Amino acid sequence: MSQTASPIPSAATPELSQRLLEVDNLGVSIHSDEGVFRPLNGVSFTIDRGQAIGIVGESGCGKTMTANALLRILPRSAEITSGKATLRRHHAPEAGLDLLQLPADGREMRAIRGRDIALIFQEPMSAFSPVHTISNQIGEAIRLHENLGRRATRDRVVELLDLVGIPQPERRADDYPFQFSGGMLQRAMIALALSANPSLLIADEPTTALDVTVQAQVLQLIKRLQREMNISLMLITHDLGVVAHMVDYVYVMYLGQVVEEGPVDAIFDQPHHPYTKALLKSIPSLTEQQQVLTPIRGTVPDSRHPPKGCPFHDRCEEVVGEVCSQQMPAHYDVGSKHRARCFKYTPVQVSAAAGRANGDADE
Incomplete structure (x- = not known):
């Protein structure tokens, strides 16, 4: 048909x-x-x-x-x-x-x-x-x-x-x-x-x-x-x-690309891209008196010589593997009208994460 x-x-x-x-x-x-x-x-x-x-x-x-x-x-x-x-x-x-x-x-x-x-x-x-x-x-x-x-x-x-x-x-x-x-x-x-x-x-x-x-x-x-x-x-x-x-x-x-997009509440409550998470960690909080601000290590790369692969991989704390430095990730749906450009959300990675979670639950 x-x-x-x-x-x-x-x-x-x-x-x-x-x-x-x-x-x-x-x-x-x-x-x-x-x-x-x-x-x-x-x-x-x-x-x-x-x-x-x-x-x-x-x-x-x-x-x-x-x-x-x-x-x-x-x-x-x-x-x-x-x-x-x-x-x-x-x-x-x-x-x-x-x-x-x-x-x-x-x-x-x-x-x-x-x-x-x-x-x-x-x-x-x-x-x-x-x-x-x-x-x-x-x-x-x-x-x-x-x-x-x-x-x-x-x-x-x-x-x-x-x-x-x-x-x-x-x-x-x-x-x-x-x-x-x-x-x-x-x-x-x-x-x-x-x-x-x-x-x-x-x-x-x-x-x-x-x-x-x-x-x-x-x-x-x-x-x-x-x-x-x-x-x-x-x-x-x-x-x-x-x-x-x-x-x-x-x-x-x-570095000249949109790496995450979504409704403002979703970005603040459930950020998905490591760069968005890093930006949020650098904002002072009025509710956490002992909060230690975490700066993003390194600087934005020179746009004359952008890094191969994901442009954020050399500053990222959540690198998936060598693929991050070799290929550009696509945009993946991570919620309602919410997308992130990160290999963490490829079908393979999501399936692997679900498998690890199920294994931990069995133990």
């Missing part, structure tokens, strides 16, 4: 109509005098409308490079070597648009930046021009996407500054960036990102230069605005503690 393959869902199905961005096998190379760097090696993830996802990992794992590749703001020496990044815009959700095929400096890509996808940069101190007022800079972004007059633009700037909690927004709009504190400048950066009502907000380490108290305020602000405005959020951070209360789904990156 022959079996008929199930049809591929069309873009009109409920699943795809809610899909905002789908990134598949994204690869990037950077050519330099020192060799060819490969910061991204097949990154894949999805974002639904209104969903908040977190992308976490150590510095050098490719988190920021992923965001820059999507917005096509890579260095001139960089090139996209593989992949697709399908964006489904509000006015045409049935027709996916591959961002990686658009000219980086073309009119369509410039229209997407800010209007469909907005970015909160790591360093607001360097993101704003020091010789133009806050009003001028946010107003320029508004005029780029909206046909508003000078007065309407000014009113919109004041409205945005008030929305993000800037005191006396009518007066502070005419201040220069150096007249704002770090926390206020980060809030102004959020206002700038929201100026064209984007569908996706990318927050790249949005609290890097802020003290702990202001960090919490900015993160709460981003979370509140994301929910109230029903926009998608892509939070990039090296701190797993930050994503715990900010996102619905987590992607753990290592």
Whole structure:
């Protein structure tokens, strides 16, 4: 009896109509005098409308490079070597648009930046021009996407500054960036990102230069605005503690690859990849007073000379065998919507582990 393959869902199905961005096998190379760097090696993830996802990992794992590749703001020496990044815009959700095929400096890509996808940069101190007022800079972004007059633009700037909690927004709009504190400048950066009502907000380490108290305020602000405005959020951070209360789904990156992904509760309660476990062990706990933090030995390898096999095997405490240093593991299902890229979860290893468990039970 022959079996008929199930049809591929069309873009009109409920699943795809809610899909905002789908990134598949994204690869990037950077050519330099020192060799060819490969910061991204097949990154894949999805974002639904209104969903908040977190992308976490150590510095050098490719988190920021992923965001820059999507917005096509890579260095001139960089090139996209593989992949697709399908964006489904509000006015045409049935027709996916591959961002990686658009000219980086073309009119369509410039229209997407800010209007469909907005970015909160790591360093607001360097993101704003020091010789133009806050009003001028946010107003320029508004005029780029909206046909508003000078007065309407000014009113919109004041409205945005008030929305993000800037005191006396009518007066502070005419201040220069150096007249704002770090926390206020980060809030102004959020206002700038929201100026064209984007569908996706990318927050790249949005609290890097802020003290702990202001960090919490900015993160709460981003979370509140994301929910109230029903926009998608892509939070990039090296701190797993930050994503715990900010996102619905987590992607753990290592050396330009996603090594584990799953719902935020599953990642924290039942981490499966040794790298994810190591990251969690390095987070201080408020409940365990005598907890000893365990650092991850070694450093992220040079992307010019990535290790053969699993990229984490030379730092891993749970090496399965020689296969870890010889072959790249595939993604294996380890739970509901939860996958890990580790040889521990191959059918052979799982079967062997079950056999050992049964043997121990018999004894």
